[in-house]
Every structure is written in C-alpha cells, then in structure tokens.
Amino acid sequence: MEQLIVELGDRSYPILIGDELIRSVGEHVAPLLKRPRTMIVTDSHVAEHYLVPLGISLGMESISFSSFVLEPGESTKSWAGLARLTEWLIGEGVERGDHVIALGGGVIGDLVGFACSIVKRGCNFIQVPTTLLAQVDSSVGGKTAINVPAGKNLIGAFHQPALVVIDPTTLETLPRRELGAGYAEVVKYGLIDDADFFAWCEAHGAALLGGDAEARHKAIAHSVAAKARIVAADERETQDIRALLNLGHSFGHALEAETGYSDRLLHGEAVAAGMVLAHQFSAAKGLCPAEDAERVCDHLASINLPHSLASAGVNTDGATLAAHMSHDKKVRGGKLPLILTRGIGQSFVTEDYGLDTVAAFLDS
Secondary structure, X not given: XXXXXXXXHHHOEEEEEOOOHHHHHHHHHHHHOOOOEEEEEEEHHHHHHHHHHHHHHHHOOOOEEEEEEEOOOHHHOOHHHHHHHHHXXXXXXXXOOOEEEEEEOHHHHHHXXXXXXXXXXXXXXXXXXXXXXXXXXXXXXXXXXXXXXXXEEEEEEEOOOOEEEEOHHHHHHOOHHHHHHHHHHHHHHHHHHOHHHHHHHHHHHHHHHXXXXXXXXXXXXXXXXXXXXXXXXXXOOOOOOHHHHHOOHHHHHHHHHHOOOOOOOOHHHHHHHHHHHHHHHHHHOOOOOHHHHHHHHHHHHHOOOOOOOOOOOOOOOHHHHHHHHOOOOOOEOOEOOEEEEOOOOOEXXXXXXXXXXXXXXXXO
C-alpha cells in the first residue's frame, strides 16, 4: 500500500493506494469514527460489485452501516438527487461527527461531498473511488457540487474528505469507455506542467487502457501526487495555481452542456476534446507550437477519445458554445479565465481573450 498526504494543516488527510483495499476499508475507517456506525452511498452499477465486500470489511471491525443506492449517471448530480440524499441522511440520524462513505465515481463523490457539506452544517465523508477519473482527480481536493441547467458544478462547496481509499483493482469491472474518460484526466497532468509525464502517457496509455496493472498504478500515484501538491498550494483556487487543473474544462463543460449532461458525452470525454481545443486555440493565437497541438490531438485520437467537436458529437455554432462558457463558475468581472498553453507541459491562465474571440475560433 502506498500513502500520500494532502497537506492542509489540521484538515490534512491521507490517500491510500493499493490492490484489494476495498476489502480492508473498515480497518482504515474505524479509527476515524466517534461511534461504530457509518452510511454508504453508491450507485446501482457499483453496488453490484463492491457494496458487499465493503460491507464485509466494515463488519470485520464491528462497524454497522446502512446504504443508499442511487441511479448511475450525471443526471443524479442534481437538485433532485441532492434532496433525496440529504433527506435520507437526516432520516438515518446522521450526526456531525459521523463519516459518510462515497463509494463510486465522480458523480457519487461530488454529490455525497456536497450533501455532507450542508447537512447539519457539515459532517464528514470518506472517498472510496471506483472509476479512473475519480481515482486520479475528483476524489481528491474537496471540490463538491451538483449540476443545474445553466451549467456544470455551479452549485457546490469546498469540503475536504477525511480519507481517500483507492483500490486500482476496481477498474477491472469498469467499462472501456469509462476507463478512457478517466484516462483523459491522467493526460491532463502531463499537459499542465509535466512534459515528461505526457511522453510517458504516449508510450504507456494504450497498455494502461488494456489492463496493464503496473501502468495503472503509476498513472494513479503520479496523478494523485500532482493533485495533492496543487491543492495544498491553492486549496480554494485563489492564486491561479489550482485553476490549471481546469485545463480543457471550460471548453469541455460547454460541450457537456450542449449534449445535456448525458451519456452522449462523458465528462472525461468532454475534457479530452476540450484539451485539444485549448491547445489548438493556443496555436491559433501564436502561443503554442502547432506541432504540440497536433501531438495532443494525435494521442487522444489514437486511444479513441474525442479530439474535435465532430468526434465529441457536437454540431453547433461557436456562439452557442461560448454562451455555455459564459455561465462558467470561474467567470470574474465578466471575464472567463482560460487555461491555455505555450506548449506541452506549459499551461497558464489568461483573461486576454473574450468569448467572442473563442466563438470565432470554434466556427473556424
């Protein structure tokens, strides 16, 4: 087992990474509990595979639990989903000192984290991510939220987990499409500030997606370490350090909005296309070598991830997509900070380009 720490003073927490950890979650949870009881929130797909082994691990530590199983998919991360979950937690008698376990992917982690940030003005939660996207990105850092019609993650709060337990073997039951969507977030860490890691992705990405356990461990540990470092430096995204983690997301969220936050385009797929668009926009403005933009596009295309508007299944004009981007939660003073790049591993934040310029690019 490998352990990393997200350094946040008295709110620091460990990230545990190891095969079959799902079967020993109980021993890591037990020391955190003020009473031997917890609540598990998951979705029906994940419950089929991992609710029983997780429950057994809790039972071995004499921890009782109740469980709430939600529908899978982005539509669950909504006002309706939040209402159902918070009412269930209150009905279960959740206390401020309790720890609710989020067992699943990014949707479950985001929803549970937000619910725990507001129920009784805040209770604790534990992340047990079962998708690659959640393991390398969304389970770490404390960003919690739901979606609304105006945009992605517009209602939410910063609320850090007390513990993150990552078991890479859970990826063995993950559909190939979900695995690919998570891999986009792995690539992101190379594109932000680590050109060597992007080169590693080019060499090993196909093996990772094909089931190579060593490549998966490497990708997860490297990505989590990078995220933990960035979160510790800029927890609430006030210094433009953490904002770099949004590479591809402003474009990507617009694509998700246009496709109705549905299975037509998964979050990681939208991020993949968004990262290509960010590099192509940077190249069009003379900021980034055209060959670097092509290299990013070629790698994502080689593993069948969306790398253009067409491959993302989006057929609309630039003004429509720019209008979606105008609702981005990062807008400040009427301007949307864009994460652009001077080349692979050289991302930066800028407010130099208006959405009209972005719309014209998307129409080109």
